[in-house]
Amino acid sequence: MKREPFVAARKGRWGKLESLLLRLDGQRKGTDTDLEELPRLYRLVCQDLALARHRMYGRELVQRLNQLALRGREQLYSRPTRYLREFASFFGRDFPRLVRADARLFWICTLLFVAPLVGTAVLAHERPDLLYTLMSPEQLQQYEEMYDPGQRDGITRSASQNVTMFAFYIRNNVGIDFQIFSSGLVFGIGSILSLIYNGVHFGAILGHFLQIGYQTTLLPFVVGHSSFELIAMVIAAVAGMRLGSQVIAPGRRSRTRALVEEAPRCLRLLVGAAAMTTLAAFIEGFWSAQPLPSEVKYAVGAAIWVLCCAWLLFAGRRDAA
Amino acid sequence: MNPRLDTVRVVEAPEGVELGLKVAGPLVRSYAFLIDFVARASIVSAASFVAILGDVGMAVILLLMFTVEWFYPVLFEVYWRGATPGKRALGLAVVRTDGTPVGWPESLLRNFLRTVDMLPVAYATGFLSCVFSRDFQRFGDRVAGTVVVHAPKRERLPELAKAQSRAPGLALTAGEQAAIVEYASRCDGWTTARANELADHLESFTEAKGTEGAKRVVGIARWLEGAQ
Numbered sequence: 001m002k003r004e005p006f007v008a009a010r011k012g013r014w015g016k017l018e019s020l021l022l023r024l025d026g027q028r029k030g031t032d033t034d035l036e037e038l039p040r041l042y043r044l045v046c047q048d049l050a051l052a053r054h055r056m057y058g059r060e061l062v063q064r065l066n067q068l069a070l071r072g073r074e075q076l077y078s079r080p081t082r083y084l085r086e087f088a089s090f091f092g093r094d095f096p097r098l099v100r101a102d103a104r105l106f107w108i109c110t111l112l113f114v115a116p117l118v119g120t121a122v123l124a125h126e127r128p129d130l131l132y133t134l135m136s137p138e139q140l141q142q143y144e145e146m147y148d149p150g151q152r153d154g155i156t157r158s159a160s161q162n163v164t165m166f167a168f169y170i171r172n173n174v175g176i177d178f179q180i181f182s183s184g185l186v187f188g189i190g191s192i193l194s195l196i197y198n199g200v201h202f203g204a205i206l207g208h209f210l211q212i213g214y215q216t217t218l219l220p221f222v223v224g225h226s227s228f229e230l231i232a233m234v235i236a237a238v239a240g241m242r243l244g245s246q247v248i249a250p251g252r253r254s255r256t257r258a259l260v261e262e263a264p265r266c267l268r269l270l271v272g273a274a275a276m277t278t279l280a281a282f283i284e285g286f287w288s289a290q291p292l293p294s295e296v297k298y299a300v301g302a303a304i305w306v307l308c309c310a311w312l313l314f315a316g317r318r319d320a321a
Numbered sequence: 322m323n324p325r326l327d328t329v330r331v332v333e334a335p336e337g338v339e340l341g342l343k344v345a346g347p348l349v350r351s352y353a354f355l356i357d358f359v360a361r362a363s364i365v366s367a368a369s370f371v372a373i374l375g376d377v378g379m380a381v382i383l384l385l386m387f388t389v390e391w392f393y394p395v396l397f398e399v400y401w402r403g404a405t406p407g408k409r410a411l412g413l414a415v416v417r418t419d420g421t422p423v424g425w426p427e428s429l430l431r432n433f434l435r436t437v438d439m440l441p442v443a444y445a446t447g448f449l450s451c452v453f454s455r456d457f458q459r460f461g462d463r464v465a466g467t468v469v470v471h472a473p474k475r476e477r478l479p480e481l482a483k484a485q486s487r488a489p490g491l492a493l494t495a496g497e498q499a500a501i502v503e504y505a506s507r508c509d510g511w512t513t514a515r516a517n518e519l520a521d522h523l524e525s526f527t528e529a530k531g532t533e534g535a536k537r538v539v540g541i542a543r544w545l546e547g548a549q
Binding site for chain 1: 334336337338339340341342375376377379380381382383384386387390391402416420421422426429430433434435436437440460463464465466473474495498499502506545546547
């Protein structure tokens with residue numbers, strides 16, 4: 001068959017697919033006839049493309065059919081998004097399982113955060129002068145003003161200020177999760193450094209406040225949201241380290257292949273961590289600054305810690321897949 | 322199909338045909354980035370007037386900044402057929418390496434890992450990754466399994482250069498034919514010296530050098546394409 005009769009015989013169906021694609025581009029759902037027509041026409045165009053290429057009908061025609069087939073493929077293979085439906089099973093079952101499956105990495109990351117925290121806290125408590133090698137006097141003064149027990153309104157806020165702080169915590173803390181994760185791609189180094197840095201930073205403030213007696217404002221404030229926030233940070237680091245470990249030890253795969261295969265799992269860990277941090281920001285924004293007795297704060301904070309740990313330890317254990 | 326001739330990524334569709342994706346290089350992508358950069362800055366500054374609402378307005382701005390910082394490309398790529406406004410303006414789109422559309426997981430991965438590609442300054446890491454990748458993938462693309470392509474659309478191909486159509490003296494393979502046709506469609510944009518220089522490689526085939534050789538190559542291309 002020569003080129004002209006080939007084109008003449010098939011022009012109709014190419015035109016049909018073209019107009020169908022144009023129509024579908026603009027809308028979310030096609031009609032029933034569209035759903036029958038699209039795969040059929042797409043397959044026909046794929047055949048025509050293979051034939052045209054094999055018979056060397058020329059660049060123009062091959063290119064045109066190639067672009068048409070690509071667009072058909074894009075439309076046919078776009079997948080429905082049902083993430084909302086998966087929400088319950090993800091947080092009720094899959095995410096805690098993922099965390100438990102990486103228990104070893106989780107404890108390593110926890111240690112990488114807690115050890116510098118305790119170390120720096122003790123150091124800042126015993127040798128206050130060393131504190132200024134870690135942070136500037138202005139920074140320290142800012143923190144001191146925030147938690148000064150003498151002026152209680154430092155931590156109690158108005159309702160609208162709560163909203164602002166909630167937004168601030170989201171932007172800041174969830175952003176930190178994302179950064180801890182993505183910097184893990186560099187052999188896991190980014191995640192490790194972030195954990196140590198945060199450990200040192202918190203440790204320094206904690207040690208300093210214990211020394212000058214500000215713990216009466218600091219601890220009731222942080223006890224409520226600390227569980228979700230700190231554990232989420234560690235989980236984000238686990239996700240980043242998992243990513244980095246594919247670069248270090250890809251096994252019997254190419255590094256790219258190992259990364260592509262593992263990345264979705266790492267991403268699920270990160271998404272869970274980000275959700276936990278968002279919840280922590282909510283608690284920190286709307287609960288932690290409430291003017292309530294410290295005993296209440298401690299009790300509620302402890303309850304949230306128990307809840308968070310129990311969720312990660314036990315959710316999804318029963319109906320194991 | 323001969324992928325080596327051009328920046329084309331060949332994917333095999335389950336329908337039994339090979340499709341060619343035209344992957345986009347770092348230059349056009351950096352233009353798209355600049356457009357998006359301006360767009361993002363304008364969104365944030367345009368919204369800054371809500372600061373007059375006080376604390377709540379401030380909260381709105383902070384949340385917006387967070388969204389724009391991390392999710393601007395993701396939302397557009399997932400809900401606007403693989404393209405941010407910058408990419409759309411330049412006819413680019415993000416697709417998975419097999420040519421199917423990106424979803425949430427791919428888009429989140431490739432955009433969150435921007436932080437690595439940005440290091441140490443001005444996307445230097447991403448640029449190097451692009452240059453050393455067959456499909457111009459930065460690290461985020463490699464991990465997510467995505468490529469940036471020139472979005473498929475109906476386009477007019479460049480005309481072949483003018484010359485007397487002539488039959489080749491030999492049977493040419495598909496790759497050779499494609500190379501000759503590509504030559505004829507691009508040589509009008511080159512200097513004569515460059516066009517002649519390239520055509521001189523085929524001297525033993527066309528039996529001519531310089532301008533005459535170039536003319537003959539174009540003539541053979543026209544014959545192959547069935548043009549007059």
